[in-house]
Amino acid sequence: MNDTGDKFTDLSAENVKEKRPQFGNRNLENQDNVFEHNAWDNVEWNAEQERSAKEITENQWKSKLSQEKIDEYEKQAGTHWDTFYGIHQNRFFKDRNWLFTEFPELLPPPDEGCGNNIKPQETCVVNDSSFNLLEVGCGVGNTVFPVLKTNQNPNLKIYCCDFSPTAIEIVKGHPDYNQDRCNAFVCDISDEMSATPISDNSLDIVTIIFVLSSISPEKMQYVVNRLTRYLKPGGTILLRDYGRYDMAQLRFKQGRCLSENFYVRGDGTRAYFFTQDELKQMFEKAGLVEKQNLIDRRLQVNRGKQLKMYRVWIQCKYVKPC
Template sequence: ESSQWTTEEVRPLTAEEKVMLEKQVSLLVSDFRRDKLELEARKMWDLFYKRNSVNFFKDRHWTTREFNEIEERIKSNEHTVLLEAGCGVGNAIFPLMDKYSNLFVYACDFSPRAVQHVKDNPGFSKKNCNAFQCDISTQSLCDNIQENSVDLVTLIFVLSAIHPNKFEFVFENIHKVLKPGGYLLFRDYGLNDWAMLRFSTGSKIAENFYVRQDGTRAYYFKKGELENLASSNGFLVSSNEYVMRETVNKKKNLKVPRVFLQGKYQK
């Protein structure tokens, strides 16, 4: 069973959860390992897709429900262009392309292997999709996409895998390809999410930034950070809130509080 609601406030921690967080601080990742993780980030995601192929994430049929801007834009335009930044194997784009014939999608990912999976998908056609490898935290999207030409950009569970020092570049990069009036639709992990509390000692890289056992990284966002990132890079914040989801496992008598941060930012 699960329930979902939105809030402006950070989720308060229980006494037990505070202890979990304090333990993590006792041993941070060494500087050497931190730098190595940054250098090997692409390799780690490539290995992730090698191990999991297309089977890890479920298709995201919820994007139009959470972001009504997608449907509104597509239905009111003869032709809509969407960029999925960090497309993975295409879990969000294929359900959309399936549904709307007047949609053109740019799909890019850090991992060459993920991009190959997109191209190998039976739903892929060059007529309505251009898939390419790109590290949005260092490479300009304008190498592949014309400036001011995209109606919508989705950035879903992607920014959290990037080093916080590069967040600014990502927002600038996306801003350039969006049309004035276009939207950046954002969803990612929020502060005090259950997954953040469960990291073991020795997994913490920096404030709210962790490494998983497979070498991929995850950052947990505060609401204010995203507001600042968006507004300092030329976006109007039309919404920005924590999405709380509580999953109850009755067998284990366990409540799992998930926290996401969801935002809609307009150029």
């Protein structure tokens, strides 16, 4: 299983109907039963856990890297991700098994079938049948291809970008890549000089899944503003990303901290760990309106090794007002 909590691929069109209820509902009532299942939902943290997590991150911060190293990782961010995909190809990230339960906005409208009883995207543009989606930081297409497969809306067009040319080559070489429905391109979304084929006010949905966290905190607001500009009035940004004190944050060793709550992994890729409030402020500053901002706390259990892993993810939906 990777850091983003995905462990199997099950996104065929038939399989998308409520495999797992939204955010899950297996609650741990009795600590004695903790090793009876692989995962528990809605796990409450006690004061001691919070205190210990805070102490760990404060210690990490004490061994912050030098400014020179921080700048170098920033300059090489794209290269590190490109090397990552050169090594792992399409084997690292799995298709998102929670994609359609958490984001039913990605399913076709009800009259297209497939069991989506969510109202079609409520854009403010009258007589506009296009349905344009941008998947930012698409990697090798673990969101793109499940959506293309599941959402047969003939008006759906998926744009997807990543700053790794290797990842985009892999997307374009996928057997389900179809230029009529999908346009994959290389773009550093945090760089204003890096162009996209996307016009302002043209997108119904932007998905940004475990991507904002890999961008330097100083550039995040620019990215959110840019994506907001691309949205149609009524369009929505869907985000899922790391939450503060996720296990992946707490296991960083000394000498990996770039700035508060921002770290570099051994392979040079970086990760930030958000609070709900930080994301709220960023999206609202861009002029978006909150539809959802949730924290998903899960306890994953390795029953063989009797290990407990506390995961924290944040999920947001923010809408551009009409």
